Amino acid sequence: DAGVTQSPTHLIKTRGQQVTLRCSPKSGHDTVSWYQQALGQGPQFIFQYYEEEERQRGNFPDRFSGHQFPNYSSELNVNALLLGDSALYLCASRRRGGGQETQYFGPGTRLLVL
Amino acid sequence: GENVEQHPSTLSVQEGDSAVIKCTYSDSASNYFPWYKQELGKRPQLIIDIRSNVGEKKDQRIAVTLNKTAKHFSLHITETQPEDSAVYFCAAPFNRDDKIIFGKGTRLHILP
Numbered sequence: 001d002a003g004v005t006q007s008p009t010h011l012i013k014t015r016g017q018q019v020t021l022r023c024s025p026k027s028g029h030d031t032v033s034w035y036q037q038a039l040g041q042g043p044q045f046i047f048q049y050y051e052e053e054e055r056q057r058g059n060f061p062d063r064f065s066g067h068q069f070p071n072y073s074s075e076l077n078v079n080a081l082l083l084g085d086s087a088l089y090l091c092a093s094r095r096r097g098g099g100q101e102t103q104y105f106g107p108g109t110r111l112l113v114l
Numbered sequence: 115g116e117n118v119e120q121h122p123s124t125l126s127v128q129e130g131d132s133a134v135i136k137c138t139y140s141d142s143a144s145n146y147f148p149w150y151k152q153e154l155g156k157r158p159q160l161i162i163d164i165r166s167n168v169g170e171k172k173d174q175r176i177a178v179t180l181n182k183t184a185k186h187f188s189l190h191i192t193e194t195q196p197e198d199s200a201v202y203f204c205a206a207p208f209n210r211d212d213k214i215i216f217g218k219g220t221r222l223h224i225l226p
Contacts, residue, residue, distance in 0.1 A: 033214065042120075042203050042216040043158065056213040090157065092214075102148065103214060105157040 002027060004093050004106035012112045013081050021076045021109045025093030032074040033103065034066060035090040043090055049074050050096055078111075086113045115140060116208040120217025127194055128225050135220045137204035138186040144206045147180060147187045152201045152219075161202075162189070191222075199224045 005024045013019050025032050031050045035043035045058035049068035068074045072093075078085055088110050094103040117140040127133045139147075145166040150158035164171045164178045164187065171178050177190040191198055204217045 035216075042219045045213055045215060048213065058213070102160060102163060104160065105150075107157050 004029075004091060004104050006089075006091050006106040006109050008109060009107065010110045010112075012114065014114050015081055015083060017081050017113075018077065018079045019081060019111060021078075021089050021091075021111075023074045023076070023091030023093075023106055025072050025074070025091075026104050029093035029095050029104075030072050031094050031096045032068060032072065033092045033094075034074070034076045035092065036060070036085075037088040037090055037108070039087070046076070081113045083113050086111060116213065116215050118204060118206050118215050118217045120204050120220060122220060123218065124221045124223070126223040126225055129194055129196060131194055133189075133191045133194055133198070133222055135189045135202055135204070135222075136186060137188070137206075137217050138184075139206040139215075140185070141206065141208045142182075142185065144185075144208065146207055147178070148205050148214075149178060149189050150203045150205065150216075152203065154200075158203060194224050196224050196226070198222060 004026050007022045033048040034046040037043045046060050047057045048055045052068045063079045065077045088108045090108045091106040092103045094101045119138045121136050148163035149161050151161045152158045162173050162176050162178050164180050175192045180187040201219045201221050203219050205214050207214050
């Protein structure tokens with residue numbers, strides 16, 4: 001039973017470029033959330049996808065967008081990269097149930113913007 | 115607003131002693147409270163969680179308590195060991211569980 005996987009593990013981009021990060025949820029999970037974790041900080045909620053739609057969004061600009069595919073995998077896209085976008089990007093998945101289901105994190109993608 | 119406050123930001127305890135980390139949340143509808151441990155360079159790992167229908171939950175040396183009236187919950191680690199050194203995050207859901215917000219983290223140092 002595979003856990004949450006993310007790709008790539010590391011990425012280096014320059015300012016102004018665009019980046020796409022990928023996430024495959026844990027088997028049986030249908031809800032994917034994305035978080036940005038800057039060095040020394042807690043994970044910051046970017047948005048959540050369920051049934052291929054964005055359900056909730058944190059305080060992130062429109063440069064951050066996403067997508068969820070029929071197989072529940074998800075992508076995070078960031079346009080017009082800024083130096084401040086350098087961070088660990090974490091994907092977390094859970095199964096949407098009647099009550100709160102446990103959320104599990106992927107290993108993250110470490111993005112460096114130069 | 116959507117807020118999870120976590121204290122302290124740094125905690126040093128002697129090996130074998132207990133450590134306590136506290137969090138408060140703002141949404142009275144929140145009903146699920148996970149704690150994550152993150153070691154350097156690794157992903158956050160769930161270590162324990164509690165749901166609002168119970169006041170305390172234990173798992174070996176780790177326990178979590180919840181006070182829904184006061185909207186706070188705490189992580190207790192007893193008989194601390196060197197491998198407990200890490201950053202610990204509390205979290206709580208908002209907007210009917212669709213958004214899980216994290217505290218800023220507590221860096222726990224276990225001193226020899």
